[in-house]
Amino acid sequence: MVIQDDNSDELLLYSLELYQRAVERVARDFRQRGAGVKPLEVQLDDLDAIELFYERPGWTGAATLGSLPVVHSVEQAVVALADLLQEKEIEAGDNTWPGCRGGHSHPPAAALLDGDAWWRCPSDSVGFSLIDGHRHHKVDP
Numbered sequence: 001m002v003i004q005d006d007n008s009d010e011l012l013l014y015s016l017e018l019y020q021r022a023v024e025r026v027a028r029d030f031r032q033r034g035a036g037v038k039p040l041e042v043q044l045d046d047l048d049a050i051e052l053f054y055e056r057p058g059w060t061g062a063a064t065l066g067s068l069p070v071v072h073s074v075e076q077a078v079v080a081l082a083d084l085l086q087e088k089e090i091e092a093g094d095n096t097w098p099g100c101r102g103g104h105s106h107p108p109a110a111a112l113l114d115g116d117a118w119w120r121c122p123s124d125s126v127g128f129s130l131i132d133g134h135r136h137h138k139v140d141p
């Protein structure tokens with residue numbers, strides 16, 4: 001049992017709100033990049049942890065991913081959601097999803113760069129596409 005003061009309750013509820021705002025954006029980004037995994041919603045569980053529900057092809061219902069960390073901006077929430085869900089997409093067999101820059105054979109990583117959520121190459125650390133559901137932001141060389 002975790003004892004929480006008012007301040008941490010507030011932080012938790014604020015995080016939940018940020019995640020709720022981030023879910024739609026991440027869902028759009030994933031859909032546009034051809035992911036099978038689709039985030040549905042975030043909720044507080046009985047132990048006041050933030051849980052993410054999602055579905056993927058062949059699943060009739062939603063599965064719960066692990067609880068999410070406290071965040072302080074929508075961008076941080078987007079990175080946390082994208083990171084968790086990318087893992088599920090890769091586990092489903094799409095080994096390099098959503099594809100790195102220049103035909104690299106590894107998947108990119110979700111990362112916060114200058115306060116924005118990006119897909120970033122793990123090899124050269126270049127952020128090449130914003131995680132915002134708008135592909136026109138892609139700046140691949």
Ligand SMILES: [Zn+2]
Pocket residue numbers: 100101104106108121122123124
């Ligand atoms: Zn790369």
